[in-house]
Amino acid sequence: RKEVEQDPGPFNVPEGATVAFNCTYSNSASQSFFWYRQDCRKEPKLLMSVYSSGNEDGRFTAQLNRASQYISLLIRDSKLSDSATYLCVVNKPQGGTYKYIFGTGTRLKVLA
């Protein structure tokens, strides 16, 4: 089982739609959780950290469920510019420090 799992997609949605991605992680000791977006041939950019109580940034809402070990990202009112690959990142304790584990990403295509 992968340490961080995501549905690779692609998710093809029309403009204005709401889309949700889930990500599951295997290590219950994981401490921090993030969503990044990566455009083709570009570096990942931090979209948002995910807090225990859930957090919202404009059209984006992230949730964490520690009991079920998953995090989610909800995008409302999708824009064409939201088309990208969304990476789930989880850090876990390892050897006195933390290691960041990346999911393989979920591709989103927002269609006009």
Add this chain to the structure above:
Amino acid sequence: GAVVSQHPSRVICKSGTSVKIECRSLDFQATTMFWYRQFPKQSLMLMATSNEGSKATYEQGVEKDKFLINHASLTLSTLTVTSAHPEDSSFYICSALLSYEQYFGPGTRLTVT
């Protein structure tokens, strides 16, 4: 937001030569930086964790003598690909840690001919 630069953005070199890639945190200090490589349509693969003032920690399967990492200051880490071969051609990306968040450089596309 935190800014990380990477230089060069693109490099083409001949087989057998060495290439140095620089990663700088421009507006913050980073004790820890990471080096990744990414092949087309694949996820990022962590190569090593670079800690200022100490030896880098390499992931399993990554040759430390081939991928030399130096983190001499709190704002600069370098990755040197020694005796590069065509199979080393890839997209190399660094990131710097600020608090618990990673901020990525724009990447270096290496092509070895």
